[in-house]
Amino acid sequence: MKAKSPNSIDVYVGNRVRVRRKTLGMTQNGLAELLGITFQQIQKYEKGTNRIGASRLQRISEILRVPIGFFFENGGAGPIDGATNELNSFLSSKEGLALNKAFIAIEDPNIRQKLVALAKSLAVAGLSDSDNELQDSVVNS
Numbered sequence: 001m002k003a004k005s006p007n008s009i010d011v012y013v014g015n016r017v018r019v020r021r022k023t024l025g026m027t028q029n030g031l032a033e034l035l036g037i038t039f040q041q042i043q044k045y046e047k048g049t050n051r052i053g054a055s056r057l058q059r060i061s062e063i064l065r066v067p068i069g070f071f072f073e074n075g076g077a078g079p080i081d082g083a084t085n086e087l088n089s090f091l092s093s094k095e096g097l098a099l100n101k102a103f104i105a106i107e108d109p110n111i112r113q114k115l116v117a118l119a120k121s122l123a124v125a126g127l128s129d130s131d132n133e134l135q136d137s138v139v140n141s
Contacts, residue, residue, distance in 0.1 A: 007048065008048075010051050014045050017060060021046075
């Protein structure tokens with residue numbers, strides 16, 4: 001019998017829990033202790049392997065200091081598209097989290113715009129000349 005694959009909404013909600021937990025610098029153990037469960041259960045929630053019940057999700061939202069809607073920012077529209085998965089993967093990575101925190105700490109909008117321009121120019125410089133379509137999407141985003 002084939003193993004049941006996680007529901008895309010459960011994966012999305014779990015990923016949002018992971019992103020917020022990491023943003024706060026909280027470990028899986030820390031969150032698990034506050035919930036009175038094992039860190040393995042947190043791992044299963046974050047992967048979408050196990051669904052998070054309503055009362056537990058409410059408690060997680062309190063601990064992570066976000067409204068319940070934070071976990072459903074795509075409006076519960078169903079399957080997550082590739083761009084959303086890519087963004088979630090980036091935000092869950094060590095580099096993505098560090099970059100996000102640093103960017104948010106920059107208060108001057110002009111400096112933020114210059115940083116975005118720098119990142120775009122570095123991205124384009126790393127592409128080959130045959131990647132015209134990708135270069136256009138980076139420059140025009």
